[in-house]
Amino acid sequence: xxxxxxxxxxxxxxxxxxxxxxxxxxxxxxxxxxxxxxxxxxxxxxxxxxxxxxxxxxxxxxxxxxxxxxxxxxxxxxxxxxxxxxxxxxxxxxxxxxxxxxxxxxxxxxxxxxxxxxxxxxxxxxxxxxxxxxxxxxxxxxxxxxxxxxxxxxxxxxxxxxxxxxxxxxxxxxxxxxxxxxxxxxxxxxxxxxxxxxxxxxxxxxxxxxxxxxxxxxxxxxxxxxxxxxxxxxxxxxxxxxxxxxxxxxxxxxxxxxxxxxxxxxxxxxxxxxxxxxxxxxxxxxxxxxxxxxxxxxxxxxxxxxxxxxxxxxxxxxxx
Numbered sequence: 001x002x003x004x005x006x007x008x009x010x011x012x013x014x015x016x017x018x019x020x021x022x023x024x025x026x027x028x029x030x031x032x033x034x035x036x037x038x039x040x041x042x043x044x045x046x047x048x049x050x051x052x053x054x055x056x057x058x059x060x061x062x063x064x065x066x067x068x069x070x071x072x073x074x075x076x077x078x079x080x081x082x083x084x085x086x087x088x089x090x091x092x093x094x095x096x097x098x099x100x101x102x103x104x105x106x107x108x109x110x111x112x113x114x115x116x117x118x119x120x121x122x123x124x125x126x127x128x129x130x131x132x133x134x135x136x137x138x139x140x141x142x143x144x145x146x147x148x149x150x151x152x153x154x155x156x157x158x159x160x161x162x163x164x165x166x167x168x169x170x171x172x173x174x175x176x177x178x179x180x181x182x183x184x185x186x187x188x189x190x191x192x193x194x195x196x197x198x199x200x201x202x203x204x205x206x207x208x209x210x211x212x213x214x215x216x217x218x219x220x221x222x223x224x225x226x227x228x229x230x231x232x233x234x235x236x237x238x239x240x241x242x243x244x245x246x247x248x249x250x251x252x253x254x255x256x257x258x259x260x261x262x263x264x265x266x267x268x269x270x271x272x273x274x275x276x277x278x279x280x281x282x283x284x285x286x287x288x289x290x291x292x293x294x295x296x297x298x299x300x301x302x303x304x305x306x307x308x309x310x311x312x313x314x315x316x317x318x319x320x
Contacts, residue, residue: 016152019140020060020073021045025132026107028125032201034171036112036125037099040136043106049141050101050108052183053155054176054281059110060135061092061124068135078137091135092120097176098138108136111175156308160272162279164241165190165211168234168292170227170284171197172312178205180281181213191237195230195284227288234292241278242300266290266311270304279306286311 023042031037062068068091072081082090100109112125139152157180159165165188167177174194181192182205189210195218196202202215216229266286272279280296282289293309296302 016049016145017076017140017143018137019044019047020071020078020135020137021048022073023108023134023136025128025130025134027130028128031111031203032196032198034113034115034197034201035174035203036114036128037109038112038125038128039107039109040134041105041107042136045101045106045108045136046103047141048101048103048108048136049139049144049152050098050103051139051152051155053157053180054283055098055138055154055179056095056156057098057108057110057154058137059094059096059121060137061094061121062134063089063091063120066091067133071135073135092124093137094121097179099175099179103141113171113174156269156310157281158269158271158308159279159281162272162306163189163277164279166234166238166278166280167192168194168230168280168282168284169312170195170230170288171201172285173283173310174201174203176283177281178203181205181207181211184208184211191241193230193233193237195227227285230284231288231292235295238296238300266293266309268304269308269310270306272306276303276306278302279308281308283310283312286314 021042021044023040023045026039026041029037029039060068060071071091072078075081082093096110096112098108099111101107112122114122114126117123117126139154144152165184167180167190169177171194174196177192177194184207186208187210188208190212192207192211192213193216194213195216197217198219199217202217205213207213214233216233218224218226218229221229266289280302282292289309289311293307296307297304
């Protein structure tokens with residue numbers, strides 16, 4: 001075992017603060033049968049730092065009959081104050097992807113998946129109307145160091161110099177995947193699989209010419225359980241692109257720790273080290289994503305640093 005001392009210095013993260021931007025609903029537009037696009041507008045969004053790709057923000061939604069006026073937006077320790085507020089009194093906070101942003105107009109778009117009255121966020125959006133007030137928590141461009149060009153948090157798609165990309169997810173990942181596609185360099189190559197409930201949920205998206213986008217509608221695949229179409233499509237494509245025995249045998253460093261998806265968060269987003277050809281980004285229902293991650297790393301031999309995976313939700317558990 002080497003005893004050489006590591007004298008490298010870890011760079012400090014970019015200096016940026018997150019702000020709670022006050023916004024109102026400007027419009028609610030149905031997209032297909034399962035998506036609603038909400039445009040939020042507010043003068044404060046002129047300072048929102050938009051990164052593109054799969055950038056995440058927190059939405060602070062009011063409880064029924066209340067408002068977000070009491071949210072502790074004037075303190076840096078807002079999360080602790082919010083967390084310590086009794087659950088029946090604190091506003092709902094959920095994570096979503098910014099589908100598009102127009103800071104010069106003070107607007108951002110967020111696409112919601114609707115799935116009935118099953119949780120506070122979907123209940124809120126199904127009844128949202130122009131003028132409704134919420135808060136959007138995201139990076140405040142006024143606090144960025146102009147001499148520091150490193151990317152701040154909130155974006156998990158980090159393919160490095162990989163020659164090909166694989167994006168795969170269900171409807172909850174569709175907004176993030178579409179955001180990534182529209183942010184890719186024109187020379188990008190790869191494959192995209194998005195499983196959605198119906199053919200009406202196939203969304204318009206612009207992708208580089210070298211990236212093939214395949215929508216998998218469950219209503220066209222009777223007999224398959226949720227996630228099966230996505231699983232089969234990814235396995236078939238990878239098996240064709242990486243024939244058996246062509247990939248490296250996983251090393252001890254690539255050994256997978258089994259995650260109990262009923263009690264732990266399935267989320268690992270390493271930055272690709274640029275030494276391998278294929279980079280995979282997976283997001284959606286945790287059970288499906290866990291199996292695909294195991295297939296890519298353990299069975300196929302991709303390096304862990306080349307597979308980003310995020311369990312956005314868990315089948316059978318409410319978003320509460």
